[in-house]
Amino acid sequence: xxxxxxxxxxxxxxxxxxxxxxxxxxxxxxxxxxxxxxxxxxxxxxxxxxxxxxxxxxxxxxxxxxxxxxxxxxxxxxxxxxxxxxxxxxxxxxxxxxxxxxxxxxxxxxxxxxxxxxxxxxxxxxxxxxxxxxxxxxxxxxxxxxxxxxxxxxxxxxxxxxxxxxxxxxxxxxxxxxxxxxxxxxxxxxxxxxxxxxxxxxxxxxxxxxxxxxxxxxxxxxxxxxxxxxxxxxxxxxxxxxxxxxxxxxxxxxxxxxxxxxxxxxxxxxxxxxxxxxxxxxxxxxxxxxxxxxxxxxxxxxxxxxxxxxxxxxxxxxxxxxxxxxxxxxxxxxxxxxxxxxxxxxxxxxxxxxxxxxxxxxxxxxxxxxxxxxxxxxxxxxxxxxxxxxxxxxxxxxxxxxxxxxxxxxxxxxxxxxxxxxxxxxxxxxxxxxxxxxxxxxxxxxxxxxxxxxxxxxxxxxxxxxxxxxxxxxxxxxxxxxxxxxxxxxxxxxxxxxxxxxxxxxxxxxxxxxxxxxxxxxxxxxxxxxxxxxxxxxxxxxxxxx
Amino acid sequence: xxxxxxxxxxxxxxxxxxxxxxxxxxxxxxxxxxxxxxxxxxxxxxxxxxxxxxxxxxxxxxxxxxxxxxxxxxxxxxxxxxxxxxxxxxxxxxxxxxxxxxxxxxxxxxxxxxxxxxxxxxxxxxxxxxxxxxxxxxxxxxxxxxxxxxxxxxxxxxxxxxxxxxxxxxxxxxxxxxxxxxxxxxxxxxxxxxxxxxxxxxxxxxxxxxxxxxxxxxxxxxxxxxxxxxxxxxxxxxxxxxxxxxxxxxxxxxxxxxxxxxxxxxxxxxxxxxxxxxxxxxxxxxxxxxxxxxxxxxxxxxxxxxxxxxxxxxxx
Numbered sequence: 001x002x003x004x005x006x007x008x009x010x011x012x013x014x015x016x017x018x019x020x021x022x023x024x025x026x027x028x029x030x031x032x033x034x035x036x037x038x039x040x041x042x043x044x045x046x047x048x049x050x051x052x053x054x055x056x057x058x059x060x061x062x063x064x065x066x067x068x069x070x071x072x073x074x075x076x077x078x079x080x081x082x083x084x085x086x087x088x089x090x091x092x093x094x095x096x097x098x099x100x101x102x103x104x105x106x107x108x109x110x111x112x113x114x115x116x117x118x119x120x121x122x123x124x125x126x127x128x129x130x131x132x133x134x135x136x137x138x139x140x141x142x143x144x145x146x147x148x149x150x151x152x153x154x155x156x157x158x159x160x161x162x163x164x165x166x167x168x169x170x171x172x173x174x175x176x177x178x179x180x181x182x183x184x185x186x187x188x189x190x191x192x193x194x195x196x197x198x199x200x201x202x203x204x205x206x207x208x209x210x211x212x213x214x215x216x217x218x219x220x221x222x223x224x225x226x227x228x229x230x231x232x233x234x235x236x237x238x239x240x241x242x243x244x245x246x247x248x249x250x251x252x253x254x255x256x257x258x259x260x261x262x263x264x265x266x267x268x269x270x271x272x273x274x275x276x277x278x279x280x281x282x283x284x285x286x287x288x289x290x291x292x293x294x295x296x297x298x299x300x301x302x303x304x305x306x307x308x309x310x311x312x313x314x315x316x317x318x319x320x321x322x323x324x325x326x327x328x329x330x331x332x333x334x335x336x337x338x339x340x341x342x343x344x345x346x347x348x349x350x351x352x353x354x355x356x357x358x359x360x361x362x363x364x365x366x367x368x369x370x371x372x373x374x375x376x377x378x379x380x381x382x383x384x385x386x387x388x389x390x391x392x393x394x395x396x397x398x399x400x401x402x403x404x405x406x407x408x409x410x411x412x413x414x415x416x417x418x419x420x421x422x423x424x425x426x427x428x429x430x431x432x433x434x435x436x437x438x439x440x441x442x443x444x445x446x447x448x449x450x451x452x453x454x455x456x457x458x459x460x461x462x463x464x465x466x467x468x469x470x471x472x473x474x475x476x477x478x479x480x481x482x483x484x485x486x487x488x489x490x491x492x493x494x495x496x497x498x499x500x501x502x503x504x505x506x507x508x509x510x511x512x513x514x515x516x517x518x519x520x521x522x523x524x525x526x527x528x529x530x531x532x533x534x535x536x537x538x539x540x541x542x543x544x545x546x
Numbered sequence: 547x548x549x550x551x552x553x554x555x556x557x558x559x560x561x562x563x564x565x566x567x568x569x570x571x572x573x574x575x576x577x578x579x580x581x582x583x584x585x586x587x588x589x590x591x592x593x594x595x596x597x598x599x600x601x602x603x604x605x606x607x608x609x610x611x612x613x614x615x616x617x618x619x620x621x622x623x624x625x626x627x628x629x630x631x632x633x634x635x636x637x638x639x640x641x642x643x644x645x646x647x648x649x650x651x652x653x654x655x656x657x658x659x660x661x662x663x664x665x666x667x668x669x670x671x672x673x674x675x676x677x678x679x680x681x682x683x684x685x686x687x688x689x690x691x692x693x694x695x696x697x698x699x700x701x702x703x704x705x706x707x708x709x710x711x712x713x714x715x716x717x718x719x720x721x722x723x724x725x726x727x728x729x730x731x732x733x734x735x736x737x738x739x740x741x742x743x744x745x746x747x748x749x750x751x752x753x754x755x756x757x758x759x760x761x762x763x764x765x766x767x768x769x770x771x772x773x774x775x776x777x778x779x780x781x782x783x784x785x786x787x788x789x790x791x792x793x794x795x796x797x798x799x800x801x802x803x804x805x806x807x808x809x810x811x812x813x814x815x816x817x818x819x820x821x822x823x824x825x826x827x828x829x830x831x832x833x834x835x836x837x838x839x840x841x842x843x844x845x846x847x848x849x850x851x852x853x854x855x856x857x858x859x860x861x862x
Contacts, residue, residue, distance in 0.1 A: 018660075021659050021660055025651055025654035025655045026655075028651070028654065029640070029643065029647070029651040032642070032643065032647050033640065033641065033642045033643060036642035037641070037642045104638065104639070104640075105634070105636050105637075105638045106638045106639070106640060108604050108634070108638070109632075109634075109638045109652075109699070110655065111604070112602055112603055112604060112627050112630075112632055113627065113652060113655035113656050114624070114627055114628055114655065114656050114657045114703075115655045116624075257603065257606075257623045258606050259606065259620055259621060259623075325620065325621065326618075326620075326621045327620075327621045327622070330621075521616075521617075521618070521621070521622070523615075523616035523617055523622075523625075524617070524622060524625065527617075527625060
């Protein structure tokens with residue numbers, strides 16, 4: 001501990017020493033490294049120089065600087081200077097920080113300490129936040145200068161900086177998650193190139209948004225004074241946060257020990273994502289709607305994002321292994337009721353399969369109920385959303401889970417079958433599902449188009465041929481080209497096959513949920529008892545009482 | 547009740563680790579008791595590092611289990627990590643970090659706080675003789691200093707078990723002796739140590755027990771003396787007799803288990819094929835034949851000779 005000579009210095013030393021005890025060790029280590037590293041000091045100096053350069057250039061070329069309100073012009077330039085380190089350097093630094101540790105072998109040394117995976121992820125994020133703060137402090141005097149130039153208010157400055165820091169944090173979490181996905185050197189190199197390219201793309205995408213002042217009007221061009229602005233901002237922020245939370249939980253899960261439960265927390269966040277998105281879409285549809293169409297159309301559009309999300313998540317979950325380690329089995333619920341409700345959150349291919357279907361099914365039912373409720377409650381006026389009706393919404397919200405069940409069931413049967421011969425992990429499972437989906441779409445499409453050249457058919461026959469082509473059928477459903485008969489035939493055919501596929505999957509699903517809870521080993525119980533301290537001494541009893 | 551020294555600190559039960567078709571560790575079982583130093587010997591690719599990595603919770607077994615102080619490395623890695631310090635065969639350096647900061651980071655990572663951390667740092671730096679190097683950047687350290695720093699990192703949280711993978715590799719004789727003294731001192735304080743090395747003479751001096759591993763299998767295990775004895779199928783025997791040298795030479799030449807007989811004065815030297823029991827039987831027969839034997843000695847083989855005779859140098 002360094003010792004200062006003056007009383008104040010000594011007090012600062014003592015206080016900072018005590019405060020540092022509560023900080024994440026990774027933050028302290030990376031802070032120390034950053035202070036000595038050129039990788040940090042050079043970009044920092046460049047940001048300072050860029051700000052200085054723009055200050056001189058801006059003042060010299062802008063004739064209105066003495067009389068007009070030019071704060072916004074100056075701020076835009078400083079904002080873009082700041083955006084580069086925050087959107088490119090900091091997230092890429094977070095990515096390299098973890099991949100670099102894996103390359104140098106220091107991650108292994110870190111992983112066998114008592115630091116938990118969550119602390120490792122938090123440490124890396126805290127380090128990213130610290131860097132953001134330093135870059136912000138470099139640009140802060142210039143931003144204060146723009147306020148003095150007028151033309152921009154404090155609220156706009158705060159809002160824009162808030163979104164920039166949020167974006168930087170989100171990108172850092174996402175990059176950290178990517179860094180945990182692979183340990184193979186060649187994949188890491190490939191991923192590094194992709195990450196830097198994506199970050200540069202995002203950085204350059206901010207140019208038109210900033211220069212045209214769109215960011216200041218977020219969300220959706222609403223006026224700041226309105227409560228809708230705040231609700232919309234909060235909705236946007238919570239939606240973005242959910243992506244961050246999902247990336248965070250995946251990164252945390254990936255760093256866990258192989259026998260740890262890597263799935264439950266990710267499933268909870270997946271479910272939370274669905275609930276948050278569904279709630280906001282539902283709320284926004286009602287709040288801003290003047291007619292039933294304003295509700296039904298956004299739900300139908302959201303479904304186009306909601307179900308692909310669950311297809312990808314489902315493909316990952318189906319790729320999990322169902323054999324639970326003794327460590328996980330210790331945490332299984334004790335009661336029958338507990339097991340019934342939480343069984344779908346425990347790791348495993350079968351539980352993941354049921355979990356995905358249930359979540360997608362619940363979303364679908366929610367959408368249908370909302371559609372009917374809007375249809376009954378709100379008037380049907382001709383608004384801009386008058387391109388979809390309740391019947392179409394029902395069709396779309398039935399097709400989506402049906403196809404999800406169809407493809408996930410086939411995918412899972414294949415994964416289970418292949419595992420008897422080879423190892424199939426989560427990434428392989430996703431690839432397999434994508435191949436099955438592509439086959440299910442391309443084959444009928446090719447058959448339909450090739451045979452069309454020789455034998456022209458009506459649309460109804462084509463709809464039957466294209467039954468497994470989810471993209472064809474859904475586009476037709478959105479365009480209201482699916483007749484009641486075809487819908488019934490699809491329902492009967494696809495529904496029937498899906499039911500059979502569910503039954504085929506059910507046997508292995510039941511095996512997974514019947515796993516028995518195991519007791520903690522004696523040594524662990526002893527350790528817990530030792531940590532809890534000696535048992536409290538028995539109180540003296542009254543010899544005269546009964 | 548298990549007394550100190552009897553308590554099993556490292557236990558491997560039917561440990562298997564396969565990488566595709568390669569059986570890196572193939573059914574290894576052994577126990578190391580508290581305060582003992584166990585030497586792990588084997589050619590490159592024998593499975594030493596893999597089994598050590600499993601113990602350090604860096605890898606997990608395909609079958610079987612390993613325990614550190616009664617905690618399974620598969621099911622309770624968090625408990626194991628609190629008790630175990632691992633020194634791998636690589637350095638694992640951070641850029642722009644000096645010796646003190648490096649140790650301080652690991653002390654914090656092991657949950658040491660406040661005065662406990664400062665005490666641990668002071669003790670570790672003193673023990674590993676790194677006091678004078680606190681401000682030195684890691685990149686400027688010699689091999690010997692790096693190894694001492696690695697040992698310091700492994701022992702910063704005062705673990706009851708230390709797993710050291712090739713700690714003496716590439717060290718000069720002085721640094722090797724220093725490291726050996728440190729390891730012996732740690733063992734004397736009750737730390738259980740599992741150490742692998744290619745310098746077998748050092749292991750023989752340092753270890754209470756050794757295990758010889760090849761192609762993922764444990765071929766022999768015991769004290770150095772036991773292993774020498776168990777595997778002693780050949781011995782260089784020396785006999786000193788008062789008289790009857792020609793009859794003795796003829797008697798030895800007639801035996802099938804004796805070869806390369808040479809004599810000088812009253813001394814006879816020959817290669818004898820047989821273990822210690824057979825050597826005792828040979829002596830008994832010599833006495834029964836009324837040879838005036840005044841000295842009988844069988845030269846013990848070195849650990850290197852034992853290692854060479856047991857292993858075949860095969861790798862998978």
